[in-house]
Amino acid sequence: MKVPFSVKKIIYVHLVEFFDKVGQIVHFSGRFFKDLFTPPFEWQEILNQTFTLGYKSFPLIGVTAFIVGTVFTMQSYPTMASLGATSWIPTMISISIVREIGPLITALIFAGKVGSGIGAELGSMKVTEQIDAMKVSGTKPINYLVVTRVIATSLAVPLLVIYTDLISFMGSYFALSREKDITLSLYLNQVLNSLDFQDVIPSIFKSFVFGFAIGMVSCYQGFYADKGTKGVGKAANTSVVISSFLIFLIDLIMVQIVNFLFN
Amino acid sequence: MKDNIVVEAENIKKSFGDNVVIKDISFNLKELEHLAVMGRSGSGKSVLIKSLVGLIVPDSGKLNVLGENILDMDDDDIDVIRRQVGYLFQGGALYDSMTVERNMKFPLRRHPDKPSESEIKDLVDETLENVGLLETKKKYPSELSGGMKKRIALARTLIMRPKIMLYDEPTTGLDMITSAEISELILKMREEYDISSIIITHDVSCVELTSDRVIILGEGTSLAEGTFEELSNSEDKDIRSYFTMIHKKK
DSSP, rough: OOOOOOOOHHHHHHHHHHHHHHHHHHHHHHHHHHHHHHSOOHHHHHHHHHHHHHHHHHHHHHHHHHHHHHHHHHHHHHHHTTOOOOGGGGHHHHHIIIIIIHHHHHHHHHHHIHHHHHHHHHHHHHTTHHHHHHHHOOHHHIIIIIIIHHHHHHHHHHHHHHHHHHHHHHHHHHHHHHHSOOOOHHHHHHHHHOOHHHHHHHHHHHHHHHHHHHHHHHHHHHHOOOOSSSHHHHHHHHHHHHHHHHHHHHHHHHHHHHHHHHH | OOOOEEEEEEEEEETTTTTEEEEEEEEEEETTTTTEEOTTTSSHHHHHHHHHHTTSOSSSSEEEEEEEEEGOOHHHHHHHTTTTTEOTTTTOOTTTSOOOOHHHHHHTTTTTTTOOHHHHHHHHHHHHHHHOOOGGOOGGGEEESSHHHHHHHHHHHHHEEEEEEEEEEETSSSSSHHHHHHHHHHHHHHHHHHEEEEEOOOOOOHHHHOOSSSEEEEETTEEEEEHHHHHHTOOHHHHHHTTHHHHHHH
């Protein structure tokens, strides 16, 4: 069958667009890693961004973490009670929250709140030619805008994960103490005793990678946003979608790596 | 005006997909010369000016800025040229999360040969005073009018003491009085700082006031070149039509 010319042309255009995008991503990443080690180093801006991005997410992540801890305990209590294993609940909660739920919930909320914000902010700077203005004055916008934000997100997510874990434990204790006579100190003792190095360190490292991915994706989407207000909206939306997908993908890969290294 | 050539463009071509924006354009800019580039919307004026600072890369041709072929340069080398070329964007492109003062300090603080903080402060005050807006230092761009934004944007580029200024439609979107003020400011700045400039504009009054030479672009190429007087009195009525506004006013 003869393929119509228009189909060939469409495939050609899509291929060109695809490779153009790949080239753009490679250039952006290359520039990022180069600028990461090139002065001037914007320590003040990194601190500002880390504080702002982390602080912005505190209330939402706190409330969500508390609810997750509470609900998780309420849902698992009847099953554990039927097995006569309610004393294992703190251990189960601590391992599942520290290893998996804490980093995942935090990263997804962070991607939705902060990732979309970065995408929209840089997208709007792109549309109003502010990024071009930085370029033409020779002030290296990737160094100032991207490196600072990616370092900030990479630092903020692990810190927020520790916060999420602690608040989730509180939520869990709240639910458990309604069903069972248990003191806070006994509960925390059980929670902390059940955790070891291979639960905490991989979780923190995974959170760092989540933060890095969210920062890179959001900055890239904003930096190469299409012109117009539609482009800003698309940059914000795509930042969240791709970041969320990458979080699950990284999670899957990290689980395999951790299992390979520690089991 | 001196004989040294600071910008030299030869056979520049640029397309976006099937859309040929620049077919073949060649021109040069002499030291301390002020060149106006006119043309209808879509004639490739902005593409041309953006090529001069590496924001857009031409498909072919030769582009020398301050004696360097910028088409052969990587990002770091081109930044050295960019620091000597000021660019005034159509919308000003002020950093909206920064105050006017921080906008002004930003390029200096990020310069490899960063001046001291007291020198930066003096430069900011002096340049803001030159554009008559010293009192706006603590304001954010959202608190400024369109004309003020343009003047601050101009000050932000001039603070780097550029050898060449590129103006992308400096008076577009402004009322007649503010447009005239901006044109006069361009004239004042060129005298104050000894700079060569390329002005992309539709504003005939701005061209008449500020330019030594005019190029008219159309259909992706240079349609005519000459002084304001020569082109506005051209025998070709199509060329004259670019200046009809001022003829009507007279």
